[in-house]
Amino acid sequence: MNYKELLIFDITGEYGHFRKYNTTTSPLTYSVPTRTAIAGMLGAILGMERETRDGRYAEDIVPVQEFFSKEKCGVAVQVISPVKKENIGFNLINTKTSFYDLTRAGHTQTEFELVKDPHYRIYLAMEDQSKFEELSERIENKRHHFTPYLGLAQFTAQVDFVQRATGHMVTSNGNMVEIITAVNLSKVVGNPPVEFQRELFYSANNMPIAMNRERQVLEYSEVLIEKSGKPLHVRVSEYLTVEGIGNILFL
Structure with a gap:
């Protein structure tokens, strides 16, 4: 993959909810979007077709999660x-018993944990240069195919x-490095692998990293962030440095 060319863009909103896989009645959210959620956003911007039915795609269609796999992107x-969370109740309608007559359907209020005023910066490298150029143009000119x-x-x-x-790939020789992005803890090495600072607030969650076309998760990893956006200090074998910006690690 050509790591040299990076597309950098921000995603913001009033609220966000990136559902944790192990929550049930009161859905909790990750503090940052998962890699799989980001792939879905990129697919929406490009207008990539979804499956015609579960796990089935039209001929010559590459599923979003395969197109943006770790091997290609x-x-x-x-x-x-700073990450802020808020609980809000949603009125959910039971459509199983009465899909066409919602007046007879049962209502259930479920509390969702949401990220309030989320603001993230995404760094993207792609193997497919043609799609990279198209995505860059669409984001810069706000020509999203789907919202x-x-x-x-x-x-x-x-x-x-x-x-x-x-960006330039750097070999660190196991030295402690300052990283400005979320860190996939499967990539850290040495002892100690992470240098924690007392005044900062850290969060680590087991997040989906890769999915197949049936949306089955192929890989989970612990991902570490500092909740106010401060850099992390970790030992890694290699990292990507972006001139004038800082050091980053891909999820």
């Missing part, structure tokens, strides 16, 4: 605004072009 996410959203359809995402930049 690098994705890093940075916290720009991107922050986890749930009612939470529309504002996507703003920041810049295109050049």
Whole structure:
């Protein structure tokens, strides 16, 4: 993959909900969008077709999660605004017993945990240069094919072009490095692998990293962030440095 060319853009909104896979009646949210959620947003912007039915795609259609797989695409996410969460009740309608007559359907209020005023910066590298150019043009000129959203359809995402930049892969020899993006803890090495600072607030969650075309999760990893957006200090074998911006790690 060509890591040198990076597309950098911001995603913001009023609320976001990136549902944790292990929550049931009161859905909890991750503090940052998962790699799989970001792939979905990029697919919406490009207008990539979804399946005709579960797991079935039209001929010559590459599913979003395969197109933006780790082997073909690098994705890093940075916290720009401090992570704030809020619980809000949603009135859900039971359509199983009365889909066409909602007056007879049962109503259930479910409390959702939401990220309030989310603001993230995404760093993207792609193997497919043609799609990279198209995505860059669409984001810069706000020509989204479908409306991107922050986890749930009612939470529309504002996507703003920041810049295109050049990155350089650096071998760290196991030294402690300052990283400005979320860190996939499967990539850290040495002892101690992470240097925590007392005045900062850290959060680590087991997040989906890769899915197949049936939307089955192929890989989970612990992902570490500093909740106010401060850099992390970790030991890694290699990282990407972006001149004038800082060091990043792909999820």
